[in-house]
Amino acid sequence: MDKFAIGIDIGGTNTVFGFIDKDGNEITGGTFRTQEYKDSEEFVKELVRQIEISRNNISKDFDLVGIGIGAPNGNFYNGTIEYAPNLKWEGVIPLVKLIKEYYDIPVYLTNDANAAAIGEMIYGGAKELKDFIMITLGTGLGSGIVVNGNLVYGHDGFAGELGHVIVKDNGRVCGCGRRGCLETYCSATGIKQTVKELLAENKYNSSLNTEGFDSLSGKDISWAAKMGDELALKAFELTGEILGKALANFVAFSSPEAIFLFGGLSLAGDLIFKPTIKNMEENLLHIYRNKVKIIPSQLNENSAAILGAAALVWNEI
């Protein structure tokens, strides 16, 4: 009999789920708006309703082995979502417990970047690796750290918040309330702010000058850079410089074999990889030089979140 795991990605706007087999094929799935459920119990009811609709789409018999969930501030140990700033549910939500009221199978929860790391290990470019770091470059910067084949959760389940490593004293204000966090520089939001600061210097002729700043996206900046726009190129260079230096410090911690870059900014290819690799190598302690690969995630951008969530199940059972 076929075996499937359900992978669920809970985002601030939408929740996406899929029935995934061990090879990473999505059999069926669905999506609905997270935002519309101010109450987490109502949300779980809708989630279960949607899952059951999808389940009925599968014509053959199958074995449902578990449910994996990636969610902001998801805590693996407690099965809770704790004080997630992007979700409407306040405080600590016992999500795994709520779901287990409907399904008597293993249910695992972690944050989205950790799920992506496990996805990379089960389905992506890290199948043969025991020590690697996953960096997700989205609106913010997330991370999942794998040491000796296991995800690093820390004593409280909250390890691996590399987006909130402080890289500049009195640097940019971060959503977390502090200053100088890595994600204020190296993320879609970060590079946009870098462009803003470069525009303010009035040193560059740039097509980005004519763009309304609020509507400027990471893709616009990539596009301008690919067209040879000097300011956009400079913005990528500065982003790669800060990211590369930060990665050099992370290497001194866990000495990974590879660092995967995933998400929006990573799709800019050489624009971000070249300065990142150059600055990491220049700042590495000699024993680590020319050993650590920085490579693009091999997970498909669109399905990575639910694949990662499903991989949580395959990784545990």
Add this chain to the structure above:
Amino acid sequence: MDKFAIGIDIGGTNTVFGFIDKDGNEITGGTFRTQEYKDSEEFVKELVRQIEISRNNISKDFDLVGIGIGAPNGNFYNGTIEYAPNLKWEGVIPLVKLIKEYYDIPVYLTNDANAAAIGEMIYGGAKELKDFIMITLGTGLGSGIVVNGNLVYGHDGFAGELGHVIVKDNGRVCGCGRRGCLETYCSATGIKQTVKELLAENKYNSSLNTEGFDSLSGKDISWAAKMGDELALKAFELTGEILGKALANFVAFSSPEAIFLFGGLSLAGDLIFKPTIKNMEENLLHIYRNKVKIIPSQLNENSAAILGAAALVWNEI
């Protein structure tokens, strides 16, 4: 029959070893000068000769279960000492292989700070902990990181070089050839340099002004601070500020339950702990606040190195 492990600490000046039981009692041991052996094979010959002399001192029958070694740049995976700047042996020394020519028992090698971390886990304050970081504050700054009960070695055996995390762009020159490494600020050498810089500012009346700078030790600075010397107090405050901020970043990596401080500077007590704790807490991401203990190592300063080395054996078998 009693079981003993041999713990060996290879330092730039001396090599110390001891026969250690599972409870951390040293039965017998010895010491000799590392420096006198320019050839590593000659060194091993002498080491074996000394071990055999000690072994003959033990009157009862016993079972020798293994040998653990802490050495600068010791590589756990390869059993090698690789390019250790403080030792006279150049290149890569296959130490475990050399010792195994004499003893057909398990032989483990790692660097001194990793050995101290394992010592803390087996014999010290980390017996109940699965996630902690050991920071050794000696001439430099070493570290051993434990995640989920296992030491983090990384893919190449060289993880955990937190003394070489760069904390200041274009900061102090480090022995590693780069600039701004944590150990150039937070170590005996680091605080001495801080005192030198503060003296140069001519802002403080200080008893340290009268001291020849070359002969100034970490203990002198502690003593002056305890006597209320303003400049010495300022030096500890600045050291704790940089260390605390660095620790806050390390917490974002592995979310440890505790961070142990070991060695010279840590013996200054509140002088170093207070500013370190204050600055770590102020710089922690909110989810980590008031959770991470910074505590003194509970290993005896004098025997810690060989206890840690012996603990490598008890940890593996």
